[in-house]
Amino acid sequence: MRNVFLFIARFSNLLFFLFLQVLALSMLFRYNKYHQAAYMNVANEVTGRFYVRYNKIETYFSLQKENEKLRMQNADLLNKLKSDFAVPDSSMQLVTDTFRVDSLEQYRKFLYLPAKVIGNAVDGQNNFITLHRGSKQGVDVNMAVIGPEGVVGKIVNVSPNMSVAMSLLHRKNSVVALLKKGGGFGEVTWDGKDPRFVTLNNIPRTIKVAKGDTVVTSSYSDIFPPGKVVGYVAEVREDKSSSTYSLKVKTATDFYSVQHAFVVKNIQKAEMDSLMSKVKKD
Amino acid sequence: MSNLVRNIIRFAFFILFQVFVLGKIPPLHQFVVPYLYFLFILWLPFKITRGALLLLGFLFGLALDLFTKTPGLHAAACTLIAYVRPFLISLLMPKEATEIGYSEPSITSMGFVPYAVYVLVLTFLHHSYLVFMEWLHFGNFLYFIGKVFATTAISLLLILITETLFVRKAKYRTNVA
Numbered sequence: 032m033r034n035v036f037l038f039i040a041r042f043s044n045l046l047f048f049l050f051l052q053v054l055a056l057s058m059l060f061r062y063n064k065y066h067q068a069a070y071m072n073v074a075n076e077v078t079g080r081f082y083v084r085y086n087k088i089e090t091y092f093s094l095q096k097e098n099e100k101l102r103m104q105n106a107d108l109l110n111k112l113k114s115d116f117a118v119p120d121s122s123m124q125l126v127t128d129t130f131r132v133d134s135l136e137q138y139r140k141f142l143y144l145p146a147k148v149i150g151n152a153v154d155g156q157n158n159f160i161t162l163h164r165g166s167k168q169g170v171d172v173n174m175a176v177i178g179p180e181g182v183v184g185k186i187v188n189v190s191p192n193m194s195v196a197m198s199l200l201h202r203k204n205s206v207v208a209l210l211k212k213g214g215g216f217g218e219v220t221w222d223g224k225d226p227r228f229v230t231l232n233n234i235p236r237t238i239k240v241a242k243g244d245t246v247v248t249s250s251y252s253d254i255f256p257p258g259k260v261v262g263y264v265a266e267v268r269e270d271k272s273s274s275t276y277s278l279k280v281k282t283a284t285d286f287y288s289v290q291h292a293f294v295v296k297n298i299q300k301a302e303m304d305s306l307m308s309k310v311k312k313d
Numbered sequence: 314m315s316n317l318v319r320n321i322i323r324f325a326f327f328i329l330f331q332v333f334v335l336g337k338i339p340p341l342h343q344f345v346v347p348y349l350y351f352l353f354i355l356w357l358p359f360k361i362t363r364g365a366l367l368l369l370g371f372l373f374g375l376a377l378d379l380f381t382k383t384p385g386l387h388a389a390a391c392t393l394i395a396y397v398r399p400f401l402i403s404l405l406m407p408k409e410a411t412e413i414g415y416s417e418p419s420i421t422s423m424g425f426v427p428y429a430v431y432v433l434v435l436t437f438l439h440h441s442y443l444v445f446m447e448w449l450h451f452g453n454f455l456y457f458i459g460k461v462f463a464t465t466a467i468s469l470l471l472i473l474i475t476e477t478l479f480v481r482k483a484k485y486r487t488n489v490a
Contacts, residue, residue, distance in 0.1 A: 043364070044363045044364060044367065044396070047364055047367050047368075048367055048392060048396040051367055051368075051370075051371045051388075051389075051392045052389055052392055052393070054371075054385075054388075055371065055374070055375075055385040055386075055388040055389035055392060056385060056389055056446075057385070058384045058385035058388070059383065059384060059385030059386050059389065059446070060385075062383075062384050062385065070384075071379075071382070071384060074379040074384075077379070078379050078380045081329070081332075081333075081380075085333050089337075150380075152336065152381060152382075153339075153340060154336070154340050154346050155381065155383065155447075156447045157382075157383065159381075159382040161382075195382060223447075223456075224343045224456070225343055226340065287339050
């Protein structure tokens with residue numbers, strides 16, 4: 032017994048060092064696996080405060096660019112307004128609709144919650160984006176994050192007032208996407224190298240792909256709303272080992288300068304999930 | 314300013330500088346990530362006990378991790394250099410110099426060449442360990458080697474700039490103080 036104590040006393044520093052290493056590594060690998068840790072919620076609230084402070088200053092420098100982006104998005108939305116489409120023939124008459132505006136509300140699938148981006152990183156292998164909107168404001172894990180230009184990522188961790196999203200630039204990220212023209216389904220992943228490009232795998236060779244083609248989210252996802260732009264094909268590469276293309280895709284979202292985003296809630300997800308779990312049980 | 318107060322200020326300053334200044338620089342290349350924060354550990358006083366040094370290294374790394382959402386990554390690398398630091402100091406400096414000499418490692422207290430070796434070895438160790446853990450996820454050897462060397466080079470440049478900008482008054486400790 033005495034020898035045991037002597038041993039511990041002699042190697043106390045080494046043992047302490049090893050203990051801290053094991054602690055750190057277990058924290059790292061466990062977090063990378065599940066992205067859930069109780070202490071991270073508290074930490075998000077604290078580091079989030081710093082990010083909010085910093086963000087107040089930072090946004091000033093990109094106001095013009097940001098306005099430009101929002102104006103483009105506004106223009107895009109305005110062009111979709113019903114009143115912009117006039118029928119030249121007078122077989123129809125434009126009548127003010129007496130229906131309730133939200134008569135479609137019960138069929139709504141996706142709800143957009145605006146959120147401010149307060150923390151952002153692109154230099155790691157696993158990049159996260161911090162949003163100033165949390166569980167109190169209706170954000171939950173596994174909701175999509177969409178920016179004015181396109182897909183940004185997916186919520187992985189929520190605290191009362193902040194949330195953390197895994198961006199497209201994350202090792203574990205995988206978004207099912209398809210080519211707008213041609214329609215081959217594939218999976219968007221990131222190789223961890225250049226933050227401007229992601230990869231779209233498993234596109235069958237039978238589909239004609241050209242540089243500049245748009246890649247959009249599919250309707251199969253229960254997280255992402257369909258038809259949101261992921262990026263544009265920058266390079267067509269043939270996967271030697273299989274009969275598929277592996278496309279280099281330039282992300283639509285500029286991850287260096289994302290400032291505003293929408294958290295997208297799928298209102299029908301609970302129903303879908305309960306249905307799927309029933310199917311799996313049988 | 315007492316050593317304690319100075320190091321508390323440094324702790325906060327290095328973390329905030331790393332997150333809000335260096336972390337905001339648009340990447341020049343996929344290999345280059347500017348790291349400076351670990352200089353805090355290199356600048357800790359000679360007289361700190363090894364246990365305290367390890368614990369401080371861990372907490373310091375963890376503080377940065379909470380900002381970068383990678384709990385444990387920087388903490389592990391910082392604990393490693395905090396563990397190696399005392400061995401390196403005793404190797405590079407004669408025993409008496411640490412006992413009665415200056416309060417913390419610097420060019421004046423250690424001499425230029427020993428200090429340069431001290432910084433080089435710990436920087437390289439820190440980055441290798443950090444990138445190694447990223448490499449476990451990705452597994453591209455060229456990426457590993459390239460990133461270690463490029464990141465080390467950029468860190469050394471940053472440390473050189475810091476050392477020239479902020480000349481630390483190396484207090485010579487006498488028996489009175």
